[in-house]
Amino acid sequence: MFAKIAFTAVLGLASVPAFAACDVSIEGNDSMQFNTKSIVVDKTCKEFTINLKHTGKLPKAAMGHNVVVSKKSDESAVATDGMKAGLDNNYVKAGDERVIAHTDVIGGGESTSVTFDVSKLKEGEDYAFFCSFPGHWSIMTGEIKLGS
Numbered sequence: 128m129f130a131k132i133a134f135t136a137v138l139g140l141a142s143v144p145a146f147a148a149c150d151v152s153i154e155g156n157d158s159m160q161f162n163t164k165s166i167v168v169d170k171t172c173k174e175f176t177i178n179l180k181h182t183g184k185l186p187k188a189a190m191g192h193n194v195v196v197s198k199k200s201d202e203s204a205v206a207t208d209g210m211k212a213g214l215d216n217n218y219v220k221a222g223d224e225r226v227i228a229h230t231d232v233i234g235g236g237e238s239t240s241v242t243f244d245v246s247k248l249k250e251g252e253d254y255a256f257f258c259s260f261p262g263h264w265s266i267m268t269g270e271i272k273l274g275s
Contacts, residue, residue: 159262177228180237185235190260193219197225197226199254
């Protein structure tokens with residue numbers, strides 16, 4: 128009798144859908160590298176959080192990093208406009224509607240995060256995440272995909 132109950136319980140647990148991971152942690156370093164080139168956002172998430180840790184030692188004025196999310200087609204223009212915005216504005220143009228989300232710029236040993244509404248991502252669209260610190264975006268870039 129106990130074996131039947133245990134077996135039924137195990138089958139019941141196996142049929143429960145796994146919860147989607149609605150966050151990701153990435154690292155940036157003093158060599159202008161992210162430790163990932165791809166992020167998949169599960170479309171069942173209502174919100175998604177990107178956690179950024181700067182594993183280097185240099186201060187943000189010298190080697191700061193952030194994460195900016197935009198359409199891939201907007202990446203270059205957002206980064207160029209961000210350079211003009213300056214460090215005090217996290218190298219993101221104020222009110223830039225092309226920016227889906229962005230973190231603050233951080234220096235070595237610091238961490239930050241940003242949470243955004245997943246409904247801002249559309250299936251079939253190409254998205255990018257990148258560091259908008261001047262000179263970094265062409266190296267420190269990756270893709271964001273809306274997954275199932």
